[in-house]
Amino acid sequence: MSADPPFVAAGAASADTARTVIGACPHDCPDTCSFVTTVHDGRAVRLQGNPDHAQTGGVLCTKVSRYLERVYHPDRLRQPLRCVGPKGAGCFEPVTWDEALDDIAARLRAIAARDPQAILPYSYAGTMGLVQGEAMAARFFHRLGASLLDRTICASAGAAGLAYTLGGKVGMRVEHFAESKLILIWGSNSIGSNLHFWRYAQQAKRAGARLVCIDPRRTETAEKCHAHLALLPGTDAALAYALMHECIVHGWVDDDYVQRHTLGREALRERALQWPPARAAAVCGLPVEQITALARDIGACVERRDPVAIRLNYGMQRVRGGANAVRAVACLPTVIGAWRHRAGGLLLSSSGWYPVQRDVLYRPDLLQRSPCPQPRVINMSTIGDALLRPASPDFGPAIEALIVYNSNPVAVAPESRRVVQGFAREDLFTVVLEQFQTDTADYADYVLPATTQLEHWDIHLSYGHTDVLLNRPAIAPLAQARPNTWVFRELARRMGFDEPCFADDDLTLCRQAFGDAVDFETLLREGHAPLAVPDAPFANGGFPTPSGKFEFASPRLAAQGLDPLPAVLPNHEPPGADPRHPLAMISPPARNFLNSTFVNVTSLRDAEGEPVLEMHPDDAAPRGIADGDWVEVFNDRGRHRTRARLNGRARPGVVVGLGIWWRKFGADGTNVNELTSQALTDLGGGPTFYDCAVEVLRVAAVTPARG
Ligand SMILES: Nc1nc2c(c(=O)[nH]1)N[C@H]1C(S)=C(S)[C@@H](COP(=O)(O)OP(=O)(O)OC[C@H]3O[C@@H](n4cnc5c(=O)[nH]c(N)nc54)[C@H](O)[C@@H]3O)O[C@H]1N2
Ligand SMILES: Nc1nc2c(c(=O)[nH]1)N[C@H]1C(S)=C(S)[C@@H](COP(=O)(O)OP(=O)(O)OC[C@H]3O[C@@H](n4cnc5c(=O)[nH]c(N)nc54)[C@H](O)[C@@H]3O)O[C@H]1N2
Ligand code: SF4
Numbered sequence: 001m002s003a004d005p006p007f008v009a010a011g012a013a014s015a016d017t018a019r020t021v022i023g024a025c026p027h028d029c030p031d032t033c034s035f036v037t038t039v040h041d042g043r044a045v046r047l048q049g050n051p052d053h054a055q056t057g058g059v060l061c062t063k064v065s066r067y068l069e070r071v072y073h074p075d076r077l078r079q080p081l082r083c084v085g086p087k088g089a090g091c092f093e094p095v096t097w098d099e100a101l102d103d104i105a106a107r108l109r110a111i112a113a114r115d116p117q118a119i120l121p122y123s124y125a126g127t128m129g130l131v132q133g134e135a136m137a138a139r140f141f142h143r144l145g146a147s148l149l150d151r152t153i154c155a156s157a158g159a160a161g162l163a164y165t166l167g168g169k170v171g172m173r174v175e176h177f178a179e180s181k182l183i184l185i186w187g188s189n190s191i192g193s194n195l196h197f198w199r200y201a202q203q204a205k206r207a208g209a210r211l212v213c214i215d216p217r218r219t220e221t222a223e224k225c226h227a228h229l230a231l232l233p234g235t236d237a238a239l240a241y242a243l244m245h246e247c248i249v250h251g252w253v254d255d256d257y258v259q260r261h262t263l264g265r266e267a268l269r270e271r272a273l274q275w276p277p278a279r280a281a282a283v284c285g286l287p288v289e290q291i292t293a294l295a296r297d298i299g300a301c302v303e304r305r306d307p308v309a310i311r312l313n314y315g316m317q318r319v320r321g322g323a324n325a326v327r328a329v330a331c332l333p334t335v336i337g338a339w340r341h342r343a344g345g346l347l348l349s350s351s352g353w354y355p356v357q358r359d360v361l362y363r364p365d366l367l368q369r370s371p372c373p374q375p376r377v378i379n380m381s382t383i384g385d386a387l388l389r390p391a392s393p394d395f396g397p398a399i400e401a402l403i404v405y406n407s408n409p410v411a412v413a414p415e416s417r418r419v420v421q422g423f424a425r426e427d428l429f430t431v432v433l434e435q436f437q438t439d440t441a442d443y444a445d446y447v448l449p450a451t452t453q454l455e456h457w458d459i460h461l462s463y464g465h466t467d468v469l470l471n472r473p474a475i476a477p478l479a480q481a482r483p484n485t486w487v488f489r490e491l492a493r494r495m496g497f498d499e500p501c502f503a504d505d506d507l508t509l510c511r512q513a514f515g516d517a518v519d520f521e522t523l524l525r526e527g528h529a530p531l532a533v534p535d536a537p538f539a540n541g542g543f544p545t546p547s548g549k550f551e552f553a554s555p556r557l558a559a560q561g562l563d564p565l566p567a568v569l570p571n572h573e574p575p576g577a578d579p580r581h582p583l584a585m586i587s588p589p590a591r592n593f594l595n596s597t598f599v600n601v602t603s604l605r606d607a608e609g610e611p612v613l614e615m616h617p618d619d620a621a622p623r624g625i626a627d628g629d630w631v632e633v634f635n636d637r638g639r640h641r642t643r644a645r646l647n648g649r650a651r652p653g654v655v656v657g658l659g660i661w662w663r664k665f666g667a668d669g670t671n672v673n674e675l676t677s678q679a680l681t682d683l684g685g686g687p688t689f690y691d692c693a694v695e696v697l698r699v700a701a702v703t704p705a706r707g
């Protein structure tokens with residue numbers, strides 16, 4: 001066993017009386033809750049929402065209320081494991097940390113001696129913590145000169161959409177939605193995935209606000225709104241333009257605001273006038289009255305000077321035209337001058353408000369000390385293809401080693417057949433840092449046991465509010481589990497990287513994350529501290545674009561020879577266009593899971609039951625499918641067996657496969673990503689999970705493989 005680092009707070013594991021420790025929820029969720037763990041005799045016995053953190057309001061979601069079940073799960077990985085059989089067969093033997101780390105370092109050294117770019121990190125937001133996320137890992141891979149990973153799997157299309165309009169991941173402060181009079185919940189199942197925003201929406205509703213949901217699926221959120229527009233996936237830009245069309249022709253625009261604070265208003269006007277509601281209705285698969293009624297709701301607010309707010313979320317940017325759709329939607333509040341009011345405007349992500357000291361934390365300068373100062377960049381959304389590509393002058397070396405942490409790509413990446421084929425390569429050296437034996441860990445050469453949030457330090461930004469949160473460890477690491485930072489520190493030492501930054505401990509990394517921009521003493525005392533974000537940040541313009549204006553038309557895109565205005569782009573696989581695969585499949589998250597996290601927590605899995613495909617009776621009946629029947633969903637990429645559910649949530653032409661189940665819990669060892677494609681979005685290189693044509697057939701009963 002290697003030397004133990006000081007990753008546990010002084011006294012954290014030793015007190016013998018009950019005490020409480022303030023932490024932060026690590027999961028990839030806009031709410032970033034503060035929680036309080038009660039520890040008794042070194043064991044966490046209770047975990048609750050922090051009542052002193054306004055954004056949390058003392059309330060956690062169902063998933064994280066069950067966090068202790070996950071922390072003390074009998075299946076937690078407790079020691080390093082080495083693969084001793086064929087890839088993916090799940091044959092592992094325990095090894096010591098020293099054996100594992102020595103061998104991993106030796107393997108990486110040998111590959112790096114040929115070309116460090118043959119080594120690829122693969123990580124996402126299993127924890128959103130800045131310290132257990134990329135801090136020590138980024139330093140390690142920069143110093144090594146490994147391939148860089150473009151972390152696109154979730155939000156990069158939306159990020160590009162925001163960058164080319166309002167200038168970045170900034171927007172309204174979420175608490176001000178409580179004062180809005182009309183809230184469009186657009187591409188978001190807030191009750192399932194943004195619960196603490198929903199609390200503000202409820203406050204607004206009680207104060208007389210109207211809530212409108214724009215989502216192909218009749219979600220639990222859609223059910224509770226005053227109106228629901230169940231448009232076809234990938235048609236949001238057409239809807240946004242039709243709403244702007246109505247605003248323009250009826251004079252529901254704020255000319256003064258538009259003149260002062262925007263670029264390209266004439267061009268936008270012309271484009272919007274090409275989208276009368278009837279045209280959009282045909283594209284979106286909506287009754288035209290729903291569009292004109294929503295436009296009238298907006299117009300009534302404009303006339304009364306009531307604030308209109310949009311809670312846009314990432315669900316609508318997982319299609320070919322995702323970035324342009326975000327751009328089009330973002331134009332709407334600007335056209336009506338909604339930003340003048342603190343309860344008006346739009347929020348997709350607030351993460352751009354945070355002054356993260358990236359250069360200090362991630363040390364990109366270390367690339368200069370590596371043998372490869374300008375490594376290639378690999379898009380994580382096409383990991384299947386990347387792992388299967390041979391060396392070529394275009395691509396560079398084949399990927400020989402993959403270090404996975406904070407992610408479960410075998411379950412979550414698109415086009416599983418290719419992903420699995422890549423991970424199954426016997427000549428690929430794969431190391432997986434994990435808390436559990438996930439689908440990805442099954443393909444590892446080494447599985448390294450990772451700590452959970454209760455066992456390590458971290459510091460957090462949020463993409464749904466504007467506070468910084470500090471996570472203190474509440475308990476000692478379980479068995480031999482170790483924080484990600486510790487693993488990369490130990491590997492750095494074995495690789496001979498002697499820069500002082502590799503000696504920084506986790507608390508030092510926490511302090512470095514925001515430097516002087518937040519008061520660390522407040523964080524240590526209270527666990528959270530607010531950023532200074534103005535109440536109505538764009539009431540007087542001042543957008544963080546190069547022009548300082550809201551860019552209806554983007555000079556940056558024009559300079560690249562692209563359409564400067566938001567474009568209405570059809571899906572790669574438009575609903576109904578392919579007679580062999582006439583149904584559009586979307587696969588948004590199941591409420592009791594967080595991506596593929598929690599799927600192995602029994603109480604939460606029981607709440608979800610089993611993988612299902614929601615269908616509309618109009619699509620089920622002609623295929624002879626009844627509620628509860630086994631079906632096969634398929635296209636040219638793959639097939640997946642699941643049960644049909646006719647529960648009134650799917651609209652005609654669209655089927656919904658709730659995600660993201662572990663493959664090994666699927667009836668035939670697959671999940672929805674068997675069907676999804678590696679095609680990318682218009683801007684940002686994002687995945688197109690919800691742009692997926694399929695056909696569905698009834699099949700005989702399937703005997704589940706497991707679970
Ligand atoms: N319970 C739970 N909470 C989560 C997650 C989870 O897995 N489970 N995941 C977390 C993560 S990583 C993220 S990124 C966010 C995801 O949460 P959101 O950003 O809200 O995105 P999604 O859940 O992908 O999709 C939201 C809604 O968009 C709808 N949708 C699908 N296609 C379209 C379309 O073309 N147009 C429109 N208008 N709507 C569409 C879906 O039906 C879904 O109800 O939530 C986070 N919170
Ligand atoms: N079909 C379909 N596919 C999707 C989506 C969809 O809507 N539909 N959503 C996409 C989206 S939005 C996202 S964000 C991605 C999410 O994909 P991922 O980022 O891979 O998220 P998870 O599936 O939650 O897997 C995170 C893993 O990190 C591990 N982990 C957590 N904390 C730590 C830690 O401190 N250390 C280590 N070493 N490991 C840790 C967890 O145990 C878990 O297995 O999936 C994408 N895939
Ligand atoms: S998953 Fe989201 S809602 Fe649930 S506790 Fe974590 S931050 Fe809060």
Ligand SMILES: [Mo]
Pocket residue numbers: 028153154155
């Ligand atoms: Mo995500």
